[in-house]
Amino acid sequence: MKLAISGKGGVGKTTLAALLAQYYADAGRQVLAVDADPSPCLAGALGFPPELREMLHPIAEMDALIEERTGAKPGTIGGFFTINPRVDDIPERFSVLYKGVRLLEMGSVDTGGSGCICPEAAMLKTLFMHLLFREEDILILDMYAGVEHLGRATVDFVDAMLIVVEPTRRSIGTAAQIKQLANDIGLTRLWMVGNKVRNAEEAEFLETNSPGLPLLGWLPADLGVQEADRLGIPVYEYVPALRQSTSKMAVDLLKE
Numbered sequence: 001m002k003l004a005i006s007g008k009g010g011v012g013k014t015t016l017a018a019l020l021a022q023y024y025a026d027a028g029r030q031v032l033a034v035d036a037d038p039s040p041c042l043a044g045a046l047g048f049p050p051e052l053r054e055m056l057h058p059i060a061e062m063d064a065l066i067e068e069r070t071g072a073k074p075g076t077i078g079g080f081f082t083i084n085p086r087v088d089d090i091p092e093r094f095s096v097l098y099k100g101v102r103l104l105e106m107g108s109v110d111t112g113g114s115g116c117i118c119p120e121a122a123m124l125k126t127l128f129m130h131l132l133f134r135e136e137d138i139l140i141l142d143m144y145a146g147v148e149h150l151g152r153a154t155v156d157f158v159d160a161m162l163i164v165v166e167p168t169r170r171s172i173g174t175a176a177q178i179k180q181l182a183n184d185i186g187l188t189r190l191w192m193v194g195n196k197v198r199n200a201e202e203a204e205f206l207e208t209n210s211p212g213l214p215l216l217g218w219l220p221a222d223l224g225v226q227e228a229d230r231l232g233i234p235v236y237e238y239v240p241a242l243r244q245s246t247s248k249m250a251v252d253l254l255k256e
């Protein structure tokens with residue numbers, strides 16, 4: 001099963017990605033979690049200890065590897081390089097395993113909105129496609145805000161895209177925009193997941209104001225999330241309430 005997690009910055013994508021990844025890993029599944037945020041922080045939410053975090057390097061920043069595979073130095077524009085470099089060994093070679101979750105950091109390329117054609121962009125794009133195409137038990141993509149960067153391949157291979165929302169009109173507005181963008185490229189298997197829900201009223205607000213997205217479930221607001229981060233403990237272990245809400249959603253996703 002391949003899951004993409006999207007939503008506005010700060011709504012809790014990384015928190016949800018970490019919770020789902022740990023749930024499936026504990027259930028004995030093979031999990032690959034991919035941090036596709038320009039400033040990676042999934043390792044923190046998963047409670048990776050410092051010595052393992054040191055082993056993680058975003059692929060986009062591996063200049064020597066990019067040059068070896070594409071034939072050109074990152075940052076060069078206009079030269080010759082291969083646009084479909086070899087990437088099949090990358091997920092295993094550069095991911096780091098902790099408590100059953102394999103984590104890969106993608107990093108990002110500043111394309112300046114122009115869809116730049118440069119070696120590092122070719123590398124990331126090919127790797128992203130490879131991850132979508134290949135057989136994977138559970139793949140969880142922690143995306144950043146929009147879905148503009150998702151291509152047609154996403155539509156065919158992503159089993160579900162989860163859009164995280166807070167119980168505010170603004171957040172629901174962003175979810176509506178993401179839904180539109182996703183629908184534009186043909187992605188229709190979309191779910192809304194509420195986060196930072198403080199009471200029944202807020203949960204109901206999500207139900208009644210959903211922009212036509214089914215509500216998969218919601219996670220309560222809990223100060224433990226920040227505490228876990230400070231203490232370097234996985235949210236999944238430290239905050240039972242979030243673990244419980246996640247389990248139900250994780251099981252429902254498998255039924256789809």
Ligand SMILES: Nc1ncnc2c1ncn2[C@@H]1O[C@H](COP(=O)(O)OP(=O)(O)O)[C@@H](O)[C@H]1O
Pocket residue numbers: 007008009010011012013014015016041195196197219220221222223224225226229
């Ligand atoms: N259920 C929650 N209750 C309280 N704080 C939360 C909750 N979920 C996330 N947070 C906090 O919100 C902030 C953003 O969460 P994060 O998962 O990093 O969002 P995103 O990946 O969407 O930017 C973090 O400081 C996190 O501790």
Ligand SMILES: [Mg+2]
Pocket residue numbers: 013014015037041142
């Ligand atoms: Mg994040």
